[in-house]
Amino acid sequence: xxxxxxxxxxxxxxxxxxxxxxxxxxxxxxxxxxxxxxxxxxxxxxxxxxxxxxxxxxxxxxxxxxxxxxxxxxxxxxxxxxxxxxxxxxxxxxxxxxxxxxxxxxxxxxxxxxxxxxxxxxxxxxxxxxxxxxxxxxxxxxxxxxxxxxxxxxxxx
Numbered sequence: 001x002x003x004x005x006x007x008x009x010x011x012x013x014x015x016x017x018x019x020x021x022x023x024x025x026x027x028x029x030x031x032x033x034x035x036x037x038x039x040x041x042x043x044x045x046x047x048x049x050x051x052x053x054x055x056x057x058x059x060x061x062x063x064x065x066x067x068x069x070x071x072x073x074x075x076x077x078x079x080x081x082x083x084x085x086x087x088x089x090x091x092x093x094x095x096x097x098x099x100x101x102x103x104x105x106x107x108x109x110x111x112x113x114x115x116x117x118x119x120x121x122x123x124x125x126x127x128x129x130x131x132x133x134x135x136x137x138x139x140x141x142x143x144x145x146x147x148x149x150x151x152x153x154x155x156x157x
Contacts, residue, residue: 037154049087059106062136065122075128
């Protein structure tokens with residue numbers, strides 16, 4: 001499923017996605033932030049922290065690939081990260097403070113990369129496949145939209 005247009009406006013999409021997610025979550029009553037649509041699934045707060053973790057990791061990968069990293073980068077165990085995040089004990093404002101800081105940092109990083117670095121290819125191992133720097137920017141935005149859609153379809157239905 002294609003979630004984003006390839007219109008060259010990825011940095012705008014990143015910011016718009018953040019605002020859309022924040023508006024949705026902040027419109028919910030607090031008790032909904034702990035909701036899990038099925039046993040073993042993440043809460044809404046855990047999902048938000050997962051989005052932040054994923055963005056931080058993929059932005060780091062993009063930086064390494066942009067700078068010509070030749071070593072293979074490993075994936076990460078998203079379920080372990082979520083379980084250890086203790087997101088449900090965090091205040092929602094605190095989560096969005098981190099989320100916004102990471103988003104601004106990601107946009108600034110991609111905005112500062114040389115144009116010729118965007119098509120540099122990097123290599124992953126395990127479940128993390130090879131990707132260009134540009135593809136990682138689209139991953140970050142698309143991953144967030146994926147979770148936005150899941151929240152609307154599974155958590156808020």
